[in-house]
Amino acid sequence: MNIPFNDFASPYQELKAELDEAYARFMQSGWYVLGREVEGFEQEYAAYCGTKYCVGVANCLDAMHLVLRAWNIGPGDEVIVPSNTYIATWLAISHAGATPVPVEPDGRTHNLDPAGLAAALTPRTRAIMPVHLYGQPADMDPIMAFAGRHGLKVLEDAAQAQGALYKGRRAGALGHAAGHSFYPTKNLGAFGDAGAVTTDDPELAGRLKVLRNYGSQKRYYNEVIGYNSRLDELQAAFLRIKLRHLDEWNERRSKIASCYLEALQTEIGSRQSEMTLPFVPAWASPVWHLFVIRHPQRDVLREKLAAAGIATLIHYPVPPHRSGAYAGLRLAQPSLPLADTLAAEVLSLPIGPHLTEAHARQIAGALNESLNLLAG
Numbered sequence: 187m188n189i190p191f192n193d194f195a196s197p198y199q200e201l202k203a204e205l206d207e208a209y210a211r212f213m214q215s216g217w218y219v220l221g222r223e224v225e226g227f228e229q230e231y232a233a234y235c236g237t238k239y240c241v242g243v244a245n246c247l248d249a250m251h252l253v254l255r256a257w258n259i260g261p262g263d264e265v266i267v268p269s270n271t272y273i274a275t276w277l278a279i280s281h282a283g284a285t286p287v288p289v290e291p292d293g294r295t296h297n298l299d300p301a302g303l304a305a306a307l308t309p310r311t312r313a314i315m316p317v318h319l320y321g322q323p324a325d326m327d328p329i330m331a332f333a334g335r336h337g338l339k340v341l342e343d344a345a346q347a348q349g350a351l352y353k354g355r356r357a358g359a360l361g362h363a364a365g366h367s368f369y370p371t372k373n374l375g376a377f378g379d380a381g382a383v384t385t386d387d388p389e390l391a392g393r394l395k396v397l398r399n400y401g402s403q404k405r406y407y408n409e410v411i412g413y414n415s416r417l418d419e420l421q422a423a424f425l426r427i428k429l430r431h432l433d434e435w436n437e438r439r440s441k442i443a444s445c446y447l448e449a450l451q452t453e454i455g456s457r458q459s460e461m462t463l464p465f466v467p468a469w470a471s472p473v474w475h476l477f478v479i480r481h482p483q484r485d486v487l488r489e490k491l492a493a494a495g496i497a498t499l500i501h502y503p504v505p506p507h508r509s510g511a512y513a514g515l516r517l518a519q520p521s522l523p524l525a526d527t528l529a530a531e532v533l534s535l536p537i538g539p540h541l542t543e544a545h546a547r548q549i550a551g552a553l554n555e556s557l558n559l560l561a562g
């Protein structure tokens with residue numbers, strides 16, 4: 187067996203005719219920055235998410251940073267963020283000059299626990315950034331209610347959740363704004379870097395269009411200190427094609443996840459295992475960006491799977507508060523034990539629209555075998 191974690195070749199192979207046609211159209215258009223493809227994608231992606239606006243930017247880190255800037259969140263301000271997330275969520279806050287204030291996750295979903303918000307609130311709190319981690323929406327209703335009571339903005343980090351539903355509504359349409367990543371590994375992946383913001387707020391969308399383009403609305407007239415963070419025209423052309431296949435590809439991920447859950451649950455049920463499987467609350471329709479299990483002897487399991495030819499990854503081995511980047515950050519709540527435990531125990535199995543169910547069953551079989559060996 188030789189199963190890689192990501193399959194980058196198959197998406198192109200499946201959509202080759204459409205993608206090649208888009209490339210030729212782009213090359214012949216003679217217009218390479220902020221043109222019809224970006225505009226078309228923005229409209230189509232906003233419609234898909236169910237928001238009024240989409241503003242394409244260079245990547246998700248920029249998307250989130252620019253939203254915070256547009257909201258005038260900066261030095262002296264605090265933004266509540268999950269302790270368990272990819273570091274980009276924290277970096278967006280730091281780049282805006284504000285301070286990340288972590289809240290621990292719910293132990294079952296690994297997403298921000300709304301019960302932790304009250305303790306993190308100070309007079310400086312301006313916003314909350316829930317992350318829909320692994321493709322599963324965060325519990326947004328209590329988060330929005332809390333934000334409403336305290337006059338806070340809510341910025342979703344939807345990088346891993348294109349298409350996910352929370353009580354029937356799409357990730358990206360649940361907060362006041364959302365950052366999206368189209369990095370190649372994401373569910374809606376470009377062939378390079380790309381990102382976007384979705385929102386219903388016309389004023390925010392307008393400010394973002396200015397900020398992404400050197401702070402300029404009218405050429406050579408610069409109203410604010412802006413950035414160069416535009417969604418690339420060619421990537422937009424590719425994304426328009428991939429968006430048409432997103433639901434089907436998410437459905438395929440879902441089938442793989444069902445295979446895993448079935449094969450692993452039976453095994454867990456048959457004896458006392460220390461392994462934890464992904465937990466999906468009744469109100470969530472996840473899109474399975476990642477399939478993450480938990481085990482106290484994660485590293486041993488990982489080695490055994492590697493020996494069987496199965497690549498796995500760890501999302502993430504170092505929580506942001508333990509990273510060198512935040513060595514100097516003094517946290518009001520210095521101990522984040524759940525984030526630490528998750529970093530030590532989580533393991534991501536291969537999942538994607540081009541992984542076969544036969545492979546998924548083989549992977550589950552190899553995992554069950556490794557668990558048996560561990561159990562002695």
Ligand SMILES: *Cc1c(COP(=O)(O)O)cnc(C)c1O
Binds near residue numbers: 272274275
């Ligand atoms: C990938 C990712 C990002 C960053 O996206 P980029 O487009 O690479 O900037 C942010 N947050 C989460 C949760 C991610 O998974």
